Amino acid sequence: MITVSKKVEYSIVFILFLAHSKGKNMSLTEAAKKLKLPYRFLGQVATNLKTGGIVESREGKNGGYQLIKDWDKKNLYDLLEALGENRAMVTCLGDKGCARVKGCGLKRVWEKMEKSWYLELKKVKLSEI
Secondary structure, three states: OOOOOOHHHHHHHHHHHHHHHHOOOOOOHHHHHHHOOOOOEEEEEHHHHOOOOEEEEEEEOOOOEEEEEOOHEEHHHHHHHHHHOOOOHHHHHHOOOOOOOOOHHHHHHHHHHHHHHHHHHHHHEHHHH
């Protein structure tokens, strides 16, 4: 079964929170408190989202996080990329490959499934969530 990590789950909750803030900068402290999420973990997620070009941040008295201007053009695949969660479905498709690759009929099946999965993720815009 494919599972959604806490990192992905919390990032979606954080993105929805920022979307409802209507462009206002939101502090991590306020977000963590209102969303009932661990502050430190939310900070890691926010950093990944910033590096991935989904949110931006400002420091100072009125600082905080907000979604980038064209955030609604981003999709679920972009989110997984930003969070480093776009790993191969099975180890034989990963960087290390598989020792049983010769004579294995499953690799093509896994590749087909993974390609379909990624295409579906790219169809779902973050603004649709």
